[in-house]
Amino acid sequence: MTLERRIARVFNLTDxxxxxxxxxxxxxxxYSVLPLIVFAFWSRLWIGWWCLIPAGAALLWVFLNPIVFNRPKSTKNWASKAVLGERVYxxxxxxxxxxxxxxxxxKILNTISFTGVMIATWAIIYYSIWGAVLGVALAYLGKSWYLxxxxxxxxxMKSRDAEYQKWDY
Incomplete structure (x- = not known):
């Protein structure tokens, strides 16, 4: 079982x-999640422990996001193909x-993305605006290139497998 399949199970990604x-x-x-998390934890300076409410909401969004939308009317767009490519992978x-x-x-692109998240985490702890911007940008650069x-x-792959062909509409 691939690591990606294990992660998909955590997010309840059924067919x-x-x-x-x-x-x-x-x-x-x-794409809104990382900046929301950074801002939520950064807000601890202004609202103290109440920052856990927006941070929790952003983290909840990570888990709800893949299942709250309807099936797309068409998968002939970059975003849909990116998700379907992840499924193929x-x-x-x-x-x-x-x-x-x-x-x-x-693996390199995911490492770049993870490094960005780690820099953003450091920036949250030390209130570094440049660290937050760099971390989020690096995370999105790695993730977007990966997608x-x-x-x-x-x-x-869509022309090589009957199941994958069904996803193309």
Whole structure:
């Protein structure tokens, strides 16, 4: 079982929920989470422990976001293809992916994104605006590049597997 499949289980990404998560609204609003978390914890300076309420709401949004939207009317857009590509990638132990996609680049991009999150965390602790901006930007750079590679993977794989073809509408 791939690590990505384990993570998908934590987020309750069943077949139906994967398609809900492929809604562009799900993808684009998910980009709001990191800045909301940074701002929520940063607000402890002004509102003290009450900052846990917006922080908790932002963290709750992480788990609810993939399942609250309807299935997209079409999956012929970048955001939907990115999510479907992630699903293809997590299935790589079942359906073989092209060698060009069996690369350390994905781990590197996720490491860049994770490093950004760690810098943003440091910035929250030390109230560094530049650290927060750098951390969020780095996290989004790594994640967005990773998602773009997932679009490419999905485009390659949708014609090679009948199940993947069904997702293209």
């Amino acid at each position: 139906d929920n994967w398609m809900k998560h492929a809604n562009p609204w799900s993808v684009w609003t998910r 997590l299935n790589r132990d079942i359906v073989e992916i092209p060698v060009i996609h069996d690369t350390p680049l994905y 773009d590679r997932m679009v490419w993977l999905y485009e390659m």
